[in-house]
Amino acid sequence: MQTFFQQVINGLSLGSIYALLALGYTMVYGIIKLINFAHGDIYMIGAFWGYYVINQYHVDFGVALVSAMAVSAILGMVIEYLAYRPLRHSPRITALITAIGVSYFLENGMSFLFGANTRNFPQVIGQARYTFFGVTITNIQLLIVAVALVLMVGLQLIVQHTRMGTAMRAVAVDQEAAELVGIDPNHIISFTFGLGSALAGAAGVLIGLYYNSIDPLMGMVPGIKAFVAAVVGGIGSIPGAAIGGFLIGLLETFVQAIGLSAYKDAAVYIVLIIILIVLPAGLLGKNVKEKV
Amino acid sequence: MALLTVTKLSKQFGGLDAVADVDMHVDAGELVALIGPNGAGKTTLFNLLTGVTPATSGKVTLTTASGKVALLGKRPSDIAKLGLARTFQNIRLFSKLSVRDNLQAAMTHRYHENFFAEILRLPAYYKKEALVGGWTDALLREFDLTAVADLDAGNLPYGTQRRVEIARAAATAPRIIFLDEPAAGMNPEETAGLRELIEKLRTDFQLTVVLIEHDMSLVMNLAERIYVLDHGKMIAEGTPAQIQKDPAVIAAYLGGGVHA
Amino acid sequence: MQAKWKAALIWLVLAVAGFYLINELIVVGVINAFIENMLVTIGINIILATGLNLIIGFSGQFSLGHAGFMAIGAYATAIITQQISNTLGFYLSLGVGMVIAMLVAVVIGIPTLRLRGDYLAIATMGAAEIIRVVINNLKITNGAAGMYNIPALANWPTVYVFVCLTTLMIVNFARSRAGRAIQAIREDEIAAEAVGINPTKWKLAAFVMGAATAAIGGSLHAVYIQTIAPSDFGIMQSISLLIIVVLGGVGSITGTFVAAIVLGVLDTALQQFGALRMVIYALALILIMVFKPSGLLGRYEVSIKGLLERKGGHHGTTDSHEVE
Incomplete structure (x- = not known):
């Protein structure tokens, strides 16, 4: 039982990261139906930014987190403007390949500029361990889960209760109709990329702190896992992405805990396939049937 | 002889009766029209018969050379193979072919x-x-x-x-062809051509035709028998002359939208 | 002579001429080992990508799991040629790889091919990852270390012949009853069902056929490169095949050839840039997509039969797609 709760804690920490990333995927997909393959790399940039400002300017964790979110948001919007906006009316598969190109560009650009080696993320917060009934939780795990939850609640407030959020939902439902009532879709799409990328940047700093190591290819695997999480939760659904993220995090941790760590990726994909077969639109997604 | 027999066919969409207890039959070689106001359930009925939408309850039987075949529950492709062909209200061609x-x-x-x-x-x-x-x-x-x-x-x-x-x-x-508003969006000249085409389906191809159409002159001139659907219910059946005088039909069309 | 025979004859002459040209260029030294290696890589990529284009471009099913089937072919060959390390063993392993890949494709395809668009992509990607994880953990495949010292049982002529054979197979499949059925499903699944085409059956046919060609590509890869590891067949490999298909033009086999060649040459030419290579490659990819969104060739297909008929000035029953 003790191990069980220990794994729950570990799973929730990892799941928070996946959830933050999955939110960006789901928002972008919801609004322009693009699998933004470069999303995981924005998370990497966020981590590197945190690494840079902490080492260079000795800022504290809060500043590192917020500035990484800002930098990531700007980067996300610039990428959208340069690479995706020209393809707004092209086949979706073209935009997907472009996103893959952007991902390669960020990964290899960072490797080229700063080297491909793994580096240690500065530990700005001294680690403390608390033990309750034999279950250990670190202050960093608490921080990750807390920051993730705060950001998710914040996002939900923005999407549900601000004019920008209403416009986002409108564009996601029907871009042309939104345009007719005076919403500029480009503006909204840009905002969506900024929002999603900010969450990815935050996830990057948090994972740096948690795993203590970062490298230019660190975004690849979590990026794909987070996308899987978004699909499992029902792509386009914000609560779905959060649930999916925690689910995948917990699943991975438990498969690892029962000694099948070699199969943890396979387990994730098996769950994905089973969920899609049973619920073709994911846990919280709406299954839209084509009208005849 | 009835080629297609529909018994108590129903379809509910979330509690709403899109098609309710519909009985109809189509004889071999006939040209039957299905009319009714917008939203009456005509297209849904076509979708049920061709297997696109699963029915809630009822029975659809096709008479084939090797006996009677129940159609409900079959895949649309299998129903097509048995001889039911259709067109769609909003044209669905293989555009890039x-x-x-x-x-x-x-x-x-x-x-x-x-x-x-x-x-x-x-x-x-x-x-x-x-x-x-x-x-x-x-x-x-x-x-x-x-x-x-x-x-x-x-x-x-x-x-x-x-x-x-x-x-x-x-x-x-096919043996039966279902045409879903073939004249929609056509100019009078095209409609005239369409009329010839439908005649041709019957004479040259010896097909049984079931037609959904809002163009009443086309319906009254072509159809031998007419079914009228309103709010999912079959409210009338008869020859064009009978249908034009049917009070229930006239009421359904808000007192006289039916002109021959 | 009928146009179809004439066209077939011209294609045959072109294929043989291409073979002799490469052979001569190797003899006189214009093509060195380095370029030969590039040509073989391009050839294997063509085999893999034409199969993927059949699935994506013709049947309209977005599969992101091609590397999984490639892995099956590669490992079948690596394992069997350990025991029978001669040409016979290679062809036996090629057949075994194809059969296993086709069976696995049926198992994966039946449940997943009902999914649409990106959902299918992510499910097939997951399925391919499962294949990879299994290979990664089996004893017979030597786990994560992979297999090496695979006998060199294929050279460029083998690959050349297989490029011709698989292309012939796929093009002929795409231009027959089966091809029309799968393209109809791509265009409108509901309408296809309404005219008696069973979507599950035909999508599966295209998927299985693509899997079989992927296995061929994998087998050739194994005996040519002689070293394979599970990491060679990850998501990135599926994606690079997808890139070839989209860059060439979804649904254009000619485009797949062009894109495989362009990317192969680009890759080789960029070797000298070292670390900057992938950065330039990524930029090139983005720029081509932004400025040529429907791929290099769109839906264009080279058709000698079409050319002959146009020259002859009579309209025939051409089954070729001209420029869209």
Whole structure:
């Protein structure tokens, strides 16, 4: 039982990261139906930014987190403007390949500029361990889960209760109709990329702190896992992405805990396939049937 | 003899009766029209009969050479193979395929090609392709589509697309053809052409035709029998003359939208 | 002579001429080992990508799991040629790889091919990852270390012949009863069902056929490169095949050839840039997509039969797609 709760804690920490990333995927997909393959790399940039400002300017964790979110948001919007906006009316598969190109560009650009080696993320917060009934939780795990939850609640407030959020939902439902009532879709799409990328940047700093190591290819695997999480939760659904993220995090941790760590990726994909077969639109997604 | 018998067919969408306890029958060689105000459930009824939408309850029976076959629960493709072909209210062509390929794709179940004959281009392949090519050429001529045979179906004018869609339905070698508002969006000239085409389906192809249509002059001139659907219920059945006088029908159309 | 025979003859002459040209260029030394290696890589990529284009471009099913089937072919060959390390063993392993890949494709395809668009992509990607994880953990495949010292049982002529054979197979499949059925499903699944085409059956046919060609590509890869590891067949490999298909033009086999060649040459030419290579490659990819969104060739297909008929000035029953 003790191990069980220990794994729950570990799973929730990892799941928070996946959830933050999955939110960006789901928002972008919801609004322009693009699998933004470069999303995981924005998370990497966020981590590197945190690494840079902490080492260079000795800022504290809060500043590192917020500035990484800002930098990531700007980067996300610039990428959208340069690479995706020209393809707004092209086949979706073209935009997907472009996103893959952007991902390669960020990964290899960072490797080229700063080297491909793994580096240690500065530990700005001294680690403390608390033990309750034999279950250990670190202050960093608490921080990750807390920051993730705060950001998710914040996002939900923005999407549900601000004019920008209403416009986002409108564009996601029907871009042309939104345009007719005076919403500029480009503006909204840009905002969506900024929002999603900010969450990815935050996830990057948090994972740096948690795993203590970062490298230019660190975004690849979590990026794909987070996308899987978004699909499992029902792509386009914000609560779905959060649930999916925690689910995948917990699943991975438990498969690892029962000694099948070699199969943890396979387990994730098996769950994905089973969920899609049973619920073709994911846990919280709406299954839209084509009208005849 | 009834070719198609529909008994107590119902479909509910989340508690709403889209089609409720519908009984109807279509005899071999008949031209039956299905009319009713917008939202009456006409297209839903077509979707139920052709298997696109699963029915909630009821029975649909087709009389074939080898006895009676229950259609409900069958896949749309299997229903098509049994001889029920249809067109769609909003045209659904294979847009990026040529007109010829549209028709040939609809013949898929009418012939078989051996896989190895296909990929190795064995003589058997050419023999089959010649056979199917012959069927296609004949259809193209019948429907006056020879000139556009090699153009992408999606690039054709609206009226021509409607014709291609009917030709494609005919290409499945059906026994009954369901036409869902074929005259919608057509100009009078095109409608006149359509009328000839529907006549042709009956005379040259010996098909049974079931027609959903809002163009009442077309319906009254063509149909031998008319069913009237309103709010999912079959409210009247009869010859054009009977239907025009039916008080329930007139009421359904808000007191007199039906003009011959 | 009938146009179809004439066209077939011209294609045959071109294929033989291409073979002799490469052979001569190797003899006189214009093509060195380095370029030969590039040509073989391009050839294997063509085999893999034409199969993927059949699935994506013709049947309209977005599969992101091609590397999984490639892995099956590669490992079948690596394992069997350990025991029978001669040409016979290679061809046996090629057949075994194809059969296993096709069976696995059926198992994966039946449940997943009902999914649409990106959902299918992510499910097939997951399935391919499962295949990879299994290979990664089996004893017979030597786990994560992979297999090496695979006998060199294929050279460029083998690959050349297989490029011709698989292309012939796929093009002929796409231009027959089966091809029309799968393209009809791509265009409109509901309408296809309404004219008697069973979507599950035909999508599966295209998927299985693509899997078989992927296995061929994998087998050739194994005996040519002689070293394979599970990491060679990850998501990135599926994606690079997808890139070839989209860059060439979805649904254009000619485009797949062009894109495989362009990317192969680009890759080789960029070797000298070292670390900057992938950065330039990524930029090139983005720029081509932004300025040529429907791929290099769109839906264009080279058709000698079409050319002959146009020259002859008579309209025939051409089954070729001209420029869209």
